[in-house]
Amino acid sequence: MKNFSKWLVLGLCLVLLGTLVIPAFAQDEGLGAGEGGIIITGNTGDDPATFNPLLANDSASFDIVQWLAPAIFTINPQTGESEPNIAGGLAESWSYDETGTVLTINLRQDLAWNDGTPITAADYLYSVDAIRSGQIENSYASAFETMADGTPAGGKIVSVEAPDPYTVVVTFSEADCVAFESVNDIAIVPSHVYQELYGTDYASMMDDPRSIPTVSFGPFKDIEFAPAQRVSLIADQSYPDTVLGYVSPEEWVYLSVPDENVETERFIAGEISILAVPSTRQNDFRTDPALADFQKYEFTGNGFTFFAMNTADPNNPQPGLDEQGNLIPQTPHPVLGDVLVRRAITQAVDMDAIIEGIRDGNGLKVATHTIPTSWVYNPDLQYKFDVEAAKALLDEAGWVDDDNDPATPRVCQNCLYAREVDPSFEGSPLELRLRVPEGGEIASQMGEFFKASLDEIGFSTDFQAIDWGSAFLPELTGQTFDMALLSWSLGLPVDPDVTDFYTPAVDVPGAGFNFTSFYNEELNQILAEARVVPGCDPEARKELYLRAQEILFNEAPYYYMYVSQSMTAVQPNLQNWNPTPYSRIWDTDAWVLLDQPQ
């Protein structure tokens, strides 16, 4: 009996111990709903212009409204592609009809705004109607804009209908593989709230662009805005698509820190939770023992930097097409109009030296409009740095060093412009104007490096860093520049279509983005063909885009330079951070900041 009692007591103790220990092993990686601390992220730009998802046009506004409204498609953070049933996305499935012009999207039926009202197709349709009314300003929704006569103004969406509350049917004017993502270009808002507030007087939304949304869908809600200081949102536990089953952080703060250097120092001091590390500090974060404890994630960015080379006469910019849609012949640029000169430039500059010396090694060379993370990227296309080959190309182009004096520029002897446009151009010096936007130390250094490289092969280069708004942009869009430094960020998912940059339809001085006035008939045909590949077969499209890359590489309307190597860092005490190349904040609702710094 005594032994039995002893074993009974022991057994009870073990059970008691088990109830304490086992839950610890089975415990999720959070502390509990709203117990994960306050996440603070820095904003080095302007204040958000609006908290209305329909009016968001600037990056600061997008940074806020991303927490408040769903998208119809969402990017899978692991693949970078739009996929159904991803957190924050409405689409459960989608399919095209046999013509490829009708897209049917089936919405998830388990989602609701945080006031309990189900999210339905009516919400999407309200947004579509608001955009199509023309009463509100949204620069990302061209696909939905219509002319007064009802014809599509920008994209190819003809109609959007909702045959039932959980189905959206989008009809395109023609089958277009690229138009799919344009369906996602408008935000989804709670139509039951917006109807009551604005009805169909959509313009009245702009009377108070910073009105605080009372109903939202996302891991955070309830904006508190202090101008030029911060935007704060608190956890919304009604959000269903969480990683842990609840929203872990108590609050998410968007802190205004206009200076990048100060932002970095405040991050190091523990005042900011997550930091996009400036390229000038990335090596410090890699090598400085004092910074070793910070968690870091390095990835290849989804944008690239380049020098645009104007192929048309900057003294007489012309649109690519006339009003009837016929090609307008472009007078070639006196220097850059010759592809041999552009190729010479691509071989005259040591891009490795720029990446190592100016960008501290934080860059990957590119040679076309396609980046390494793209599914059509061709790694075999690379510029070759060869000064002698560059000089030989200039000789071939009719730009000769007639006096053997490296201090003086080459001159035109039977160059293309003298042959085809103006014989009196013969004997003119090889001159170029190089422009970069003012205010960036790296941009200025690259400009100086380019100038030195081009002068070495016989150019006389006038380099200036000029104000973005008053000087750089007017020259660029007005097509009065020679060479201009710029960067494109390609967004996600990365689409290889480049119609918006290299076709005559977008060669419009003052407005279009083909400011190099580049035209290649084969490229145009390839781009048009790739958009209507039956079933949007990836392999078939890839073949076409590989050829497009070869054309851009050979014709060189841009000097494609590099893709940034980016780095994001977070505090050592931040748990559950699982960044991917496509998103570093996809799992913010699971983050835990242990021992919140004061």
Add this chain to the structure above:
Amino acid sequence: MNKFIIRRLIQAIPTFFGITILSYFIIAAAPGDPVSILTFNPKMSMEERQQLAARLGVNDPIYIQYLRWLVGDDWMRWDTNGDGLADRAILIPLDADSDGEPDPPGERRGILRGDFGRSFVYRDNPLKLIGERLPATIELNIATLLVSIPLGLTIGILAAIWRGRSFDQSARILAVVGDSVPSFLMAFGLIMIFGAPTLNLLPMGGQCAPVRGGCPPIYQRLEYLVLPTIALSLGGIAGWSRFMRAAMLDTITSDYVRTAKAKGLNDRIVWFRHSARNALIPMATFLGPTFVSLLGGATIIETIFSWPGVGRLLTQSVTAQDYPVIMASVVIGSVLTIVGFLISDILYAVFDPRIRL
């Protein structure tokens, strides 16, 4: 005095209009245009750009834009038949965006009727945008004045009293340093020394801790004011001290000071009751511009210390060619300058009975 004030106010009216005309024409004639800056996005169609330009009115002749800003455009394009679209227009086209349909009637009433328009960037009332940030600017500037003026005047007086000695030499060096060192360098240095990287004594930026519920009263967050105030004050201390020293030395040689000394008054009474009081009179001429400066933002300091003042807003507006915000600040600055200098002249007469207005 009353006649003087009335005369100055009447003179201020053409001055004000001259400032606004010149400012608007310079801004509008500057290279670049706000639509390009706002719409640098390949997804935006040409038609949308045209519509936006028409809505903002930036393609109209500059004198039309100025008139719209001054007196509105509800009289330039109006609806007579109640269909919501304009059917009459003068000075501006009926279909400004060239979409084949008449545009809605003009809605602007102009600043003379209290309508400052809407910011191109924020799409909000410029006065509201400026007003949101003005308290922070006033707070920082008052703190700066409360430090720089007393300290500067005191240093100047003592430097004059002890002229030629080590204090005077040190004050002169301080003045040179205060004037020469760029404010951004000073600001960074203060952050790195007193902030978390080194001593961790003071916050590195912001007006208060980033907690919900807004900033507490100023006396509960004074530590956030310290570094930006120091950075801004140094230049002021340098200026006030040199000016006061020079003014003091001017009075030393005057007859009444010699008389006071001859009467056997001690040095402290001579310096402070006679000399310093009279040396302060010219300072009145600085009070007017000082009053104006209360509402002017220090962009660099605000940027580095993340101080939520108007300086950054105005710099951003100039960069973005946000005409309504720029012109709102021109109006405010003009009015304050006119009033400030009027106050200076009045104070000068008040301090010096020999001056008659």
